[in-house]
Amino acid sequence: MKTYTFCYRSLAFIALFIASACARNPVTGKRELSLMSTEQELAIGKESHPSVVATMGLYEDKKIQAFMNEKGKAMANVSHRPELPYQFFIVDSPVVNAFAVPGGYVYFTRGILAHFNNEAEFAGVLGHEIGHITAKHAARSQKSQLLSTIALIGGAVLAPQVVGQNIEALQQGLGLLSLKYSRDHESESDKLGVEYSSKIGYDAHQMADFFGTLKRISENSGQAVPQFMSTHPDPGNRFSRVHELAKDYQAQHPASYRVEGDTYLRLIDGITYGEDPKQGFVENGQFYHPELRFQFPVPRGWQSQNSPSQFQMADKDGKSAMILMLAKGNSLDEASQNLVKELSLNVLESTKTTINGNPAYVLISRQQTQQQQGQPQQAQDPKTALQIGTWLIQYNNAIYALHGLSSAADFTNAFGTFKQVAGNFQSLTDPDKLNRKPERIQIKTAPRDGSFREVMIGLGMPASRVEELGVLNGQKADDRIARGKPVKVIAR
Known part of the structure; x- marks a missing residue:
């Protein structure tokens, strides 16, 4: 009877705790368990930022930074959480990546900036990262990890002999469940990227095209992984889905959506490409x-x-x-x-x-290995x-x-x-x-009509780098390029 009373009170306490921790998600509008307050999000961002800077370094370019701040502020104003103190940074890494930290911290690598070919691609990815913050994905991931732990502990209480024999399989299964949460978050952020970039006037179809670039990078690196084992949806699948999202959004909100290719290329003319030799x-x-x-x-x-x-x-x-x-x-x-x-x-x-x-x-x-106090060291x-x-x-x-x-x-x-x-x-x-100098992106104009391969070779690029340059420009080797079209080349 005492055990029953204890369990009843414990369950009542847990229910009360969960109810008090529930809050309305600003994106979905649904009430959900939230173990991270806005104040905690801000604290995490403030605490994490110095580590990000120490690990990756900041890339100094006043023009690009001003552009990122301008577009980030405009997008934050149309987001679901405009009150957050958003901050935007360029990190000094050649890796093609962007990420966000709770509290409004958004980071783009110089590597991803070099691979965008217009402002619309940039805006779509920026909206995606802001979406991670507005949808409180960090807090929701924390919730999923807690619920997974509770499920595992609960199973051990209910049937210890079964769980004990299958603990590794259960942990692996729960791990895959966490991956699914991450893929769901990425897909939700893709949708928000379409919405936010469209609201400030950009064509979100370009965001979809950038996933084609990511797929080529993945395939060329030989590091593609099966979708069910990845925290991100397959870039090829995202390419199709984001095109559909952009098509639906534009059908519901007819307008003249911008791409702005030439202006973006002028902005990144001279950006460092690849490894910076001074860093090794x-x-x-x-x-x-x-x-x-x-x-x-x-x-x-x-x-x-x-x-x-x-x-x-x-x-x-x-x-x-x-x-x-x-x-x-x-x-x-x-x-x-x-x-x-x-x-x-x-x-x-x-x-x-x-x-x-x-x-x-x-x-x-x-x-x-970690061991409990007073317990003998176990053989590894x-x-x-x-x-x-x-x-x-x-x-x-x-x-x-x-x-x-x-x-x-x-x-x-x-x-x-x-x-x-x-x-x-x-x-x-x-x-x-x-005394090695870094390679940089330079913007040139195609000297004549021809295939992308012919234009690159005509501009002095080696044939061995045509595919690499094709990824940078969002072009295939046999794509036709008109005379006078601005293109990226690589030079020291």
């Missing part, structure tokens, strides 16, 4: 960092990604990876102690050495335990941490590659690499 670049199997004046090899076939805060590379099968970052500390001893503490490492081996004349430490360690499964080989290298008044990561089971095979990379960390002295 990969060429002929080597990573070079001109500003920090060092280099080291990239294993054959490995993929890499660079940012202002770290350089990452990994083999294609995902069994091993390496990360370079600055270590915290004024000496190798201090850096080693900080590293072990911050990453909860169990050091198996440690050695002092030198690498091309630079003092260094080598640490072999495993990351300790070598198939899943993370083993790390770390080279701490003192160079030019800084200490760099070069981590090699793999499962404990694969570490012996991977260690030779890790050691070869770390052992070839050395000073960069080649003037060609030290």
